[in-house]
Amino acid sequence: MTTLDARALNRATLARQCLLERSDASVPQAVAQLCGLQAQEPQEPFVGLWSRLAGFRPGQLDDALTDRQVVRTHLMRRTVHLVTAADALTWRPRHDAMLRQRVLGTYRRELADVDPEEVAAAGRAVMADDRPRTMSELVRALEDRWPGPPRRALGELLVAALIPMAQLPPRGLWQSKAGVRNLPLATWLGRDADPAPTAAGDPIGQQLVRRYLAAYGPAASADLRAWCGLTGLPTAVKAVREELVAFRDERGRELLDLPHAPRPHPDTPAPVRFLPAFDNAILGYHDRSRIIDHDHLGLSVAGHRAVLVDGRVAATWTVRDRRLHITPLRPLTAAEQEAVHAEARALAAFLDKDIAHVRLDPGR
Structure with a gap:
């Protein structure tokens, strides 16, 4: 099995992340190719895209957000990501359990006496009027029924875990300091999220494996878990394994990859690039x-x-x-x-x- 040193892996990452040369892709195409961009800090994706796309202008991302081609939502690792509308609707059901577990784990004592299903039903009823709300506004509508938990805990349970939410523009627009207004993802995008898969083999997980490797490979299973925060992915990896090629890194770890994905020569020149805070080219790996x-x-x-x-x-x-x-x-x-x-x-x-x-x- 071929061993890839750190420099070879570095050049592969730069190529997949559009950091060896700027891409001519559109903003939605680039966001899809990158499997989303970390967007907890709303202005940071602009620098991330500027470093990756030829001739990028801030208005291109603004248009993609207001046209609902890309959306800000809680997803991988329970952090806010900028993803395409299609990926948000497809991937969210696979992330539901992880999002819930992470919020309930963070606020274990504060939410100990709360039934998440009852909170979710009440929250959906409040949001049924299709009016965007801040997290505080949503919690205030429910605090008579749940006066005990701190507002922050109940709010994060609702907007980050129980109800798939989109953070609406002007949040995330160029040089905007707008606060977060939430609307159910299905309402904002005009259709429900894809149903949670029932077929054997975890088909959404399989898609995530392929998409992750296209954007970050060659990579280990631990890297995949670190990127998305999901459990249960070994089944998906096993299902697609015959499609993949395997390498070793210098520590002896097995790395998987798509067979025809770019793996440039380690001596390929790499230009200077400025990355935003929390860029996934760094955070998208365990190692x-x-x-x-x-x-x-x-x-x-x-x-x-x-x-x-x-x-x-x-x-x-x-x-x-x-x-x-x-x-x-x-x-x-x-x-x-x-x-x-x-x-x-x-x-x-x-x-x-x-x-x-x-x-x-x-x-x-």
């Missing part, structure tokens, strides 16, 4: 060593924005006081500094925040 050093793993989960140099996280960046500020995590060569500066200037122009300076600190 993130292909793209970030172990000493820096905490940066990604803490929400620091990353700069890829030669395909790996080599700096963080932020915007403050009209300055795009870059902090290297290692010394950068003169050529690397020049490439970082060039991409930073392009990003500053895209962000359109009256950024006057690009500052690159000395390397650590």
Whole structure:
């Protein structure tokens, strides 16, 4: 079985994530190809798409949201993701149990005396008038019946787990600071989510395996679980295994992949790319060593924005006081500094925040 080193895996990830060269795909096509984008911070997907799509303009994502081609919803790992309408409707039933378990686990004591089925029925009745509501408004409509649980716990149970919800625009639009207004996903998109599958072999799970590998492979089963947060996927992996090819990483782990997916040569040049907070190119794996050093793993989960140099996280960046500020995590060569500066200037122009300076600190 062929062994793939970290550099080979890195180039495969960059190719699948449109980070080796910018794609000509439309926003909905790119969101589908990437299996969604992490969108807990509503402005971050704009940078993620700018780094991946040729000629990307913020209005393209705005249009996809307002036209209901893509939607913001709780999905993988119980976090808000930007996914296509079709994927939201197909994937949500497979995520229902995980979402419920995670919320009930987080608020185990606060929700101990609550019947989730009764809460879900009451919540659906309140939302039946098709009026968007904030989480607080929805909870206030139910607090006479459930006065005990904290509002936050009851609200998250409703909007993140029990009722598939869309977060409506203007939330998530370019440079908008709008709060979250929720509407049932079926109402916003005009049709119900696909029914939970009853066929043997977990067909939605099989689709998730194929789609994940197309966007993130080669990868281990643990990486797949880390990306989506789902259990019970070994059945789906087993069902599609004959379609897949297998490799080993340098630790001896088995990695699975689609046979004809891109696996560029490890020496393929990788351009500088600026990633948003919580980008799935980093968070989409259990073993993130292909793209970030172990000493820096905490940066990604803490929400620091990353700069890829030669395909790996080599700096963080932020915007403050009209300055795009870059902090290297290692010394950068003169050529690397020049490439970082060039991409930073392009990003500053895209962000359109009256950024006057690009500052690159000395390397650590």
